[in-house]
Amino acid sequence: MTRDLPVLVVDGSRSGDLDGFAREFSRLLSGYVWRGNLDALNDVLRGGYGTPDGGWVLRWTGSETSRTTLGHPETARRLERLLPDVDPSNRAAFTARLDAARRGEGPTLFDEIVAIIREHGPGGRESADGVLLELA
Template sequence: MEVGGVEVVLLDSDIAGYVSTWLSSGRLNGGAHPILAQCMDEAYRVARLLVDSTDAAYFEGLGNLAHAVLGADEVREEFAPPRSYLACKWSHSASDEPTVILSELDSARYEVRKIQQFADGRLERADRITEASTSLSWEPTPSEPEIAANDEFELVDIDAATFEENWRQAVPVGLPVLVIDGDKFDDFEGFVVRFSALLEDFKWNGSLDAFNDILRGGCGTPDGGFELRWLNSTRSRQALGRPATIRWLEDTIARAHSSNIPRLAAELEAARRGQGTTLFEWIVEIVEAHGPGGHEAESSVLLRLL
């Protein structure tokens, strides 16, 4: 079976062989490293292209094994997979199609990541095959001369830094959806209960620091990010407004370490004057920091206030 130009049975066998050799000898010989690095990149490519999540996870695991061996031998940076970047404007009359396409390509010109910009300025991103509007292509990307020969496309210069900045601003597609309903709770304690119910085998204790950690993944949230749909968020804005903020700060101060009390006391005094950030605003800020444009955008958490 071949996927993305890779014979998957041979790839499986090759990586298993190199890992077995490394386990028995403690280090691969120099000539094996570039081959294993190529196998690693091919495993990740296959994982990106496979629709079945179980199969994709298997080849992602193979890639991670190769990645670990290269790291243990301290040659990972030396044999980092080559990447190229492509951007083109697309002229058409279809309102639901992108106007600009940005792609990160591997050595065989298969897409590693893709960003699509639409006429309304919306940016969507994908790093694997999905059923959403933005997804990777099954086929290798044509060469620049082939693209330029099509009058609908205009190539635009782009480098890795520009691609990364657009990637941070783009909205992930195909994410699992978690829903919290503002009609189902009336205070912060209720929000904690409702959000905890969304987590798998994990309970949130209400700490905002812990909430921030949960959004990074690995604490009951889906791997690879998720979309948080906050229904009836206007009601939650009121329920978690100034009075709730004052109660939360009073309770937090009672349990806080002495070094944190001056800051919390200042925030409490501001809240009593009707100033400062509300509890609802704090929660939104934390979530948005893990989404497009945030300083932890790699968490891929998309907040929709409905």
């Protein structure tokens, strides 16, 4: 028997970059503002930051628009902002990732966000959180 889960809808067509997407996603949260940090997104999806208890559906409308706006250029921009704080022991790998994004290669922010969300759903390492992603 399938449970009826609450559905939270984020509209990817209303954001032009990661900051805009973070604002849109934050509209879903009760009493918490997500500012685009991917580690913090993982925490939000675990619960306790204004998401429903007991599982929920994240319906991402305008996801194809998000695929574009959170593509390689935005990925490179985010990595450039993070670069000054990268530990020297990780700088070479980080720079290689930045260079790849600048060339239009490798995973994008969209890919990373989708992967994080899917980790909290069926088959993911944190599937107990019960987050079901619907790309629309």
